[in-house]
Amino acid sequence: MIKMLEIKDLPQHIGEVVTICGWVETIRDQKKRQFVILRDRSGLVQMIHEKEGREALTAVVSSLTPESTIEVTGIIVTNEIVKLGKLELVVDSIRIYAIAASPLPINEDAALDNRLDWRFIDLRRPQNRLIFQLQTVAEHAMRNFWREHGFIEVHSPKFMETASESGGELFKVEYFGKTAYLAQSPQFYKQMAMAAGFNRIFEVGPVFRANPSFTSRHDTEFTSVDVEISWIKSHEDVMCLEEEWLRYVLASVKAELGDQIKQLYGIDIMVPEIPFPRVTMEDVYAILANEGYTVTRAVKGDLDPEGERMISRHVKEKFGHDFVFVIDYPVSARAFYHMRHEDRPDLTKSFDLLWKGLEVTTGAQREHRYDTLVRQAVEKGFSLGPLQHYLDFFKYGCPPHGGYGFGLSRMLMILLGLNNVREVTYLYRGPNRLSP
Numbered sequence: 118m119i120k121m122l123e124i125k126d127l128p129q130h131i132g133e134v135v136t137i138c139g140w141v142e143t144i145r146d147q148k149k150r151q152f153v154i155l156r157d158r159s160g161l162v163q164m165i166h167e168k169e170g171r172e173a174l175t176a177v178v179s180s181l182t183p184e185s186t187i188e189v190t191g192i193i194v195t196n197e198i199v200k201l202g203k204l205e206l207v208v209d210s211i212r213i214y215a216i217a218a219s220p221l222p223i224n225e226d227a228a229l230d231n232r233l234d235w236r237f238i239d240l241r242r243p244q245n246r247l248i249f250q251l252q253t254v255a256e257h258a259m260r261n262f263w264r265e266h267g268f269i270e271v272h273s274p275k276f277m278e279t280a281s282e283s284g285g286e287l288f289k290v291e292y293f294g295k296t297a298y299l300a301q302s303p304q305f306y307k308q309m310a311m312a313a314g315f316n317r318i319f320e321v322g323p324v325f326r327a328n329p330s331f332t333s334r335h336d337t338e339f340t341s342v343d344v345e346i347s348w349i350k351s352h353e354d355v356m357c358l359e360e361e362w363l364r365y366v367l368a369s370v371k372a373e374l375g376d377q378i379k380q381l382y383g384i385d386i387m388v389p390e391i392p393f394p395r396v397t398m399e400d401v402y403a404i405l406a407n408e409g410y411t412v413t414r415a416v417k418g419d420l421d422p423e424g425e426r427m428i429s430r431h432v433k434e435k436f437g438h439d440f441v442f443v444i445d446y447p448v449s450a451r452a453f454y455h456m457r458h459e460d461r462p463d464l465t466k467s468f469d470l471l472w473k474g475l476e477v478t479t480g481a482q483r484e485h486r487y488d489t490l491v492r493q494a495v496e497k498g499f500s501l502g503p504l505q506h507y508l509d510f511f512k513y514g515c516p517p518h519g520g521y522g523f524g525l526s527r528m529l530m531i532l533l534g535l536n537n538v539r540e541v542t543y544l545y546r547g548p549n550r551l552s553p
Contacts, residue, residue: 125159136190141181151178163201166208177211184217244381248541258369262362268317273306279503286326299325305507307345311518312510316347329548333537338546345520352466352482355519360391384534393440394432401428418447426474444468453497455481480521487511
């Protein structure tokens, strides 16, 4: 019986007749023989066909174009001069599934926007396929960690009656004669799970931000990784959980894909030491001022991208660490549901996690006391009516809790040393991109 194999399996079948399927990478049509490089998801193999006396098969090979899909049957032989694994497939028959139009609309040197227009072709490159292998391994490791630590997975609704974050970044949707909004985060529903007694939950799902930014880090739809836990003492408990979780995930990625990432991207996956450094926002501002930099978002008490890069460089030089928690943001920079310090009510029990100069996480201890939450919402200028369903979560006994939201695409971008979330998103959505 002829074996249907992937290219990676061929070295174990020298001298056997096998069948493989894939895409035509290149064709060399010489006077006496023809060579075809075939590609599948596992690698490349050289095929060879001797023309003499085999006119029909010669015509088939001659008709092939790059990226055509074919099935090939032949015998696997060793050949020391062949760079691709020192073996080749001596062709016996070829079945054509689809001939690709020629020329192709993009090549490897195409501009990013053109590559995104033809994303399905762009994703055939091994470097791009590895992005989503990495995503798969990382998410699997995340879930393994959560299951080992007693978490429950939830899937929160993406239609909402009111905003869950900033009111200025909402997508409005017609909803049976009413106006609904696409969820900017699952924040309210994560907290509902705490009020429901779930204790520890996670969600990996889409979120939507009507943000007209055209930067390398922003998108209008992205995958958010969200976690919430109960019975915490402060935001320190949340940070301890996240750094342990990230260390587990990165160790899993390194073990399974570290060699491939090194080969295709030249990147060594680093498993971080814990604990990660912590720096208060007040100290961050002092450090940046000492370096002569004024944060453009100082009025809000927040950090800007350049400030994030500078404080990360400072931490790398001082602590030798790629991660830093920036903690204790002022009330002006944080949501109404962030708990405030008892001895410093102008500061919140919140944090951002910066990784190699890029914010990947926002987290906090949440305010679980009903009266305090109502007062803070009013102080922030919210109308209580649209928030009542959310506020009701806290009227009938809610444990102290906190959590974080983590950006999956930013993680992939940093891990592979890429410069744009568009590169690591399966199909990117931004202000000027709604297709394919």
